[in-house]
Amino acid sequence: MKYTCPHCGEKTFNPIQKALCGSYRGMGKPCPNCGKRCCNGMTGIYFQSVVSVIAFIAVIWIYLHATENIHSSIEIACIIAGTFVLNFIFNMFFGKLVEPIRTMK
Numbered sequence: 129m130k131y132t133c134p135h136c137g138e139k140t141f142n143p144i145q146k147a148l149c150g151s152y153r154g155m156g157k158p159c160p161n162c163g164k165r166c167c168n169g170m171t172g173i174y175f176q177s178v179v180s181v182i183a184f185i186a187v188i189w190i191y192l193h194a195t196e197n198i199h200s201s202i203e204i205a206c207i208i209a210g211t212f213v214l215n216f217i218f219n220m221f222f223g224k225l226v227e228p229i230r231t232m233k
């Protein structure tokens with residue numbers, strides 16, 4: 129399974145490389161074929177927003193229901209790590225590669 133570069137139209141990104149390109153707000157990664165930078169499109173941003181809201185609610189819930197501070201901080205760390213993993217997996221399999229909005233300085 130390969131993803132198409134928005135610049136040269138070649139299928140140059142595998143799912144892991146695509147996920148490593150990061151979000152639409154980021155700098156992206158260069159295409160192995162044409163060297164122009166690519167990043168994940170807006171769908172990744174929408175997904176990230178939804179996951180962040182759910183994670184935020186979960187953290188608040190744990191905070192309010194926590195009886196042992198050490199235990200709840202581990203749970204909160206797991207939720208934060210989990211949101212990163214979810215976003216990474218989403219970028220691996222969903223959405224498409226686009227040109228980054230930011231340009232190299």
Ligand SMILES: [Zn+2]
Nearest residue numbers: 133136159162
């Ligand atoms: Zn390319």
